[in-house]
Amino acid sequence: MGFSWDRKLAGRAAAIAAVAGLVALLVIVSTDDGGPWARRASMWAAVAPVLGALGTFATVRIAIARGEIGALAALGVDPARAVRGAAIGGAIAGLAGVLVTASGRADLEALFPRPPEARAWTAEGERGLFEATLGIRVDAGGDVTFAGEPEASIKTVTSGAAKEATIATIGLAALVCPMWVVEGLSARNPPARGRRVFRRGMVALVAAAMLIAAFQVVAAARASPIWLLASPLLLLADTVFMRYRATRAA
Structure with missing residues (x-):
């Protein structure tokens, strides 16, 4: 087993992730x-990191179903090493995110859910009504005029640290998610498979909930953008x- 095997798995994982990415784009x-x-x-x-992990998962399952991983294990190859190429391919696909x-062409504001901007009309006597966030004045006769630049009622959150943290989070997730998938699928101790699947499912749910919550609280300016990294770090x-448990069990 060598580079050609890793390249085969990497290409398969990247191809599956690309197809999944196209489907995801169509859904969006x-x-x-x-x-x-x-x-x-x-x-x-x-x-994108989830798509890369999906490509890794499908590639490993295909290799297991074909008996390729079992054959390599019979030769003494560590299961995690045997599917390393799948993790590499999934990571490459995830890094597309x-x-x-x-690139600067993505509007990261879409990732930070916020309430609609509040509209507050202020009475200015004979001058009529004025709305600062729109920069619009309506006089007593009903005429609408633009009075200066609009004022943002809610500050944007994707400048500076928030943007950098978002990019770092996606990058770290792109690298970690395929590794996490590989370690779980290549773990030994088949009798404990049910417990292992349940535990990994709970970890995935907690990680997803942490990421959603992090985007929410950062959007509300209640937490530092660094908290976005908590989910991939988990x-x-x-x-x-x-990996530690697998090494001890070996």
């Missing part, structure tokens, strides 16, 4: 009510834990 386009492509790009970039977010810690 068909459900966003005609949103701009910049917002679509940011939403696609956010799920980093390229999209770092998966990284679980990956290290599974």
